[in-house]
Amino acid sequence: MTPTASDAPADFEVALVSLNQWQLAWRRFRRHKLAMFGAGLFLTFVAIAAFGPFILPYEATNVPYPLKFCPGTTISANLGCPPFNDGHILGTVGGTQEDLLTLVVNGARLSLTIGIGAAAFASVLGAIVGGISGYFGGWVDTILMRIVDVLLSMPLLFVIIVFAKVFGYGDWRVILLVFALLGWPGIARLVRSLFLTLRTEVFVDAARAVGVSDLRIIFRHILPNAMSPIIVVTTLSVAAFIVTEAFVSYIGYGVNAAYNPTWGNILSNAQNDILVGNWWWPLFPGLAIVLTVLGINFMGDGLRDALDPRSRE
Amino acid sequence: MTAISPAGGADPGATVPDRPLLDVRGLRTYFHVMDGTVKAVDGVDFSIPPGGTVGLVGESGCGKSVTAHSIMRLIDIPPGEIAGGEIWFDGRDLLKLSDSEMRHVRGGEIAMVFQEPMTSLNPVFTIGDQISEAILLHNDVNKKEAAERAIESLKAVGVSAPERRVKQYPHELSGGMRQRAMIAMALSCNPKLVIADEPTTALDVTIQAQILELIKALQARTGTALLLITHDLAVVAETVQTIAVMYAGRIVEAGTVDQVLLAPQHPYTQGLLNSIPGVKKRGRALSVIKGVVPNPFRLPPGCKFQPRCPYAWEACSASEPELLPAPNGAKSRCYLHSPEGAGRREAFEKSVAATMESVGG
Numbered sequence: 001m002t003p004t005a006s007d008a009p010a011d012f013e014v015a016l017v018s019l020n021q022w023q024l025a026w027r028r029f030r031r032h033k034l035a036m037f038g039a040g041l042f043l044t045f046v047a048i049a050a051f052g053p054f055i056l057p058y059e060a061t062n063v064p065y066p067l068k069f070c071p072g073t074t075i076s077a078n079l080g081c082p083p084f085n086d087g088h089i090l091g092t093v094g095g096t097q098e099d100l101l102t103l104v105v106n107g108a109r110l111s112l113t114i115g116i117g118a119a120a121f122a123s124v125l126g127a128i129v130g131g132i133s134g135y136f137g138g139w140v141d142t143i144l145m146r147i148v149d150v151l152l153s154m155p156l157l158f159v160i161i162v163f164a165k166v167f168g169y170g171d172w173r174v175i176l177l178v179f180a181l182l183g184w185p186g187i188a189r190l191v192r193s194l195f196l197t198l199r200t201e202v203f204v205d206a207a208r209a210v211g212v213s214d215l216r217i218i219f220r221h222i223l224p225n226a227m228s229p230i231i232v233v234t235t236l237s238v239a240a241f242i243v244t245e246a247f248v249s250y251i252g253y254g255v256n257a258a259y260n261p262t263w264g265n266i267l268s269n270a271q272n273d274i275l276v277g278n279w280w281w282p283l284f285p286g287l288a289i290v291l292t293v294l295g296i297n298f299m300g301d302g303l304r305d306a307l308d309p310r311s312r313e
Numbered sequence: 314m315t316a317i318s319p320a321g322g323a324d325p326g327a328t329v330p331d332r333p334l335l336d337v338r339g340l341r342t343y344f345h346v347m348d349g350t351v352k353a354v355d356g357v358d359f360s361i362p363p364g365g366t367v368g369l370v371g372e373s374g375c376g377k378s379v380t381a382h383s384i385m386r387l388i389d390i391p392p393g394e395i396a397g398g399e400i401w402f403d404g405r406d407l408l409k410l411s412d413s414e415m416r417h418v419r420g421g422e423i424a425m426v427f428q429e430p431m432t433s434l435n436p437v438f439t440i441g442d443q444i445s446e447a448i449l450l451h452n453d454v455n456k457k458e459a460a461e462r463a464i465e466s467l468k469a470v471g472v473s474a475p476e477r478r479v480k481q482y483p484h485e486l487s488g489g490m491r492q493r494a495m496i497a498m499a500l501s502c503n504p505k506l507v508i509a510d511e512p513t514t515a516l517d518v519t520i521q522a523q524i525l526e527l528i529k530a531l532q533a534r535t536g537t538a539l540l541l542i543t544h545d546l547a548v549v550a551e552t553v554q555t556i557a558v559m560y561a562g563r564i565v566e567a568g569t570v571d572q573v574l575l576a577p578q579h580p581y582t583q584g585l586l587n588s589i590p591g592v593k594k595r596g597r598a599l600s601v602i603k604g605v606v607p608n609p610f611r612l613p614p615g616c617k618f619q620p621r622c623p624y625a626w627e628a629c630s631a632s633e634p635e636l637l638p639a640p641n642g643a644k645s646r647c648y649l650h651s652p653e654g655a656g657r658r659e660a661f662e663k664s665v666a667a668t669m670e671s672v673g674g
Contacts, residue, residue, distance in 0.1 A: 020437070020439075020482060021436075021437055021482075138391070201432060202427050202428075202429050202432040202433040203432060203433055203434055203435040203436075205382075205387055205427065205433075206425070206427055206433040206434070206435075206495070207435070208385075208387055208419065209385055209387060209419055209420060209424070209425040209427075210419060210420035210424070210446070210447040210450065210498065211416040211417060211418075211419040211420035211421060211447075211450050211451065212416075212420075212446065212450065213416060221435055224437040224438075225435070225436065225437055
């Protein structure tokens with residue numbers, strides 16, 4: 001020890017940068033290669049959905065000059081033309097002769113809107129109900145959880161059919177709403193279980209001892225501590241809702257293909273043509289679904305690792 | 314420790330000048346659980362004058378923390394229940410206040426410091442945010458002023474570089490620093506009473522001493538009253554004026570620090586003092602109070618300490634003694650201080666003298 005050492009500012013315990021939980025999580029997420037790839041994939045599709053329709057020369061659901069034959073062949077254009085055909089990179093579909101790329105790009109809009117919208121809506125509802133239920137307990141908890149039980153026992157498919165009949169067939173807003181209304185109970189259960197443990201933390205008592213109101217404790221003090229699992233579940237349910245939308249539209253109870261293409265209803269229309277040999281028609285919307293869902297699931301796994309406080313490096 | 318009960322409840326002694334700041338009367342807090350009812354606090358009386366300091370001492374499970382939580386009304390109902398009693402604070406019965414009135418009392422007039430500084434701060438907020446929130450809740454200030462006052466309050470509790478500390482998260486601070494932050498938060502709204510529930514238990518010994526010095530200094534400077542809850546007799550000896558010793562949900566002895574710690578008047582207090590390791594006891598086995606804390610579902614008849622008490626006789630299991638005045642001015646819940654126990658007191662006093670000798674000051 002030299003005497004000069006004491007001249008240095010005695011400030012060893014103050015960290016140089018203070019990172020909050022999100023900054024720390026982002027640092028961990030960045031190192032997760034597969035998750036970054038998944039996030040890139042997902043964001044690519046989001047960008048395609050957002051900007052694609054403005055760039056493409058064709059309009060979905062509107063073919064002004066139908067052809068008689070596919071260019072350079074004697075195949076009837078009415079059956080659909082294969083990819084790389086007269087500017088139709090992914091080919092055209094049978095019957096209406098719409099450009100498949102235009103359909104898939106426009107379909108991305110609604111498929112993603114329904115997936116993200118329903119997941120976000122369900123999470124907000126689930127967080128509110130689960131938070132109140134878990135925090136207050138008692139009869140509030142009993143009533144809310146019985147509602148959750150009832151909703152979880154309802155089969156999604158039949159409810160959609162009923163809603164579609166009542167509120168007009170094929171409206172995407174109805175589909176989104178039904179998904180959200182049937183999706184929140186699962187999230188509410190998760191949030192409730194998180195709150196049951198978090199509400200016994202000393203910092204909750206400390207907040208009450210300072211005079212913070214119950215609702216503020218629920219949403220300002222406990223909810224941020226429960227955010228990590230909620231974010232992971234919300235992310236994964238985006239993928240689940242995209243698949244469900246595709247399924248529901250495929251069997252013909254989803255969004256009406258005549259007005260709004262979605263990946264599901266493009267697939268639905270393609271089902272008869274698979275036998276004719278028009279492989280491109282089901283392949284590309286199917287690929288879009290698979291890649292998006294895969295990207296979201298990779299991203300969700302990465303988020304799970306990044307947001308887990310026990311996985312500190 | 315006097316409890317002058319004012320008649321009626323409308324305006325309890327508003328004109329009495331030396332009215333206590335906090336007056337707990339006959340407090341009963343029960344917990345209804347699957348196996349029955351736990352009478353965690355069963356008839357506790359004590360009072361704190363404005364600016365006074367009281368220590369509540371007892372072993373784990375004796376009801377001292379439940380008493381503190383009852384005063385703040387932080388008991389979860391159900392399973393808890395405040396089955397009886399009154400908690401007069403500054404002219405109001407806290408048990409009769411509405412939830413929103415109680416929120417103003419909490420933090421604003423009575424503040425609390427918790428045992429675990431590691432868990433009593435919210436991990437997702439900065440220290441500054443948490444102190445500011447308390448200030449914003451109880452004062453008519455804007456966010457900027459609150460943030461400035463948060464820095465000032467951290468400075469007041471001896472935190473270095475408070476301007477940077479306010480931007481830090483709890484995990485970046487040491488245990489001692491966090492407890493200082495908690496104390497800063499408790500004092501940020503100038504409360505009339507601070508309840509410190511085992512504030513030093515989770516800290517190591519050197520930090521304990523610092524935090525106790527800090528609490529003492531701040532208490533003296535701000536003139537706020539202090540209710541210190543601890544199982545550590547050394548902690549109360551240094552910090553408070555009067556002591557109440559709790560056992561099985563009751564106060565068994567109450568008096569000034571000197572009365573209780575230098576001349577204990579209850580066999581339980583004597584037992585506690587006897588179990589303190591001391592230099593003069595080197596090499597000998599530590600003495601303990603024989604027996605175990607009674608099962609809360611099946612409390613013994615009469616005096617709750619009677620099964621473990623070396624001086625107990627028939628009267629002790631027949632009925633429970635009141636808090637009786639002891640010769641030195643303290644109060645003790647023991648039949649040794651009743652006329653019938655006079656004959657047995659000599660043996661007890663000899664034993665106490667031996668204890669005090671072995672503890673050695």
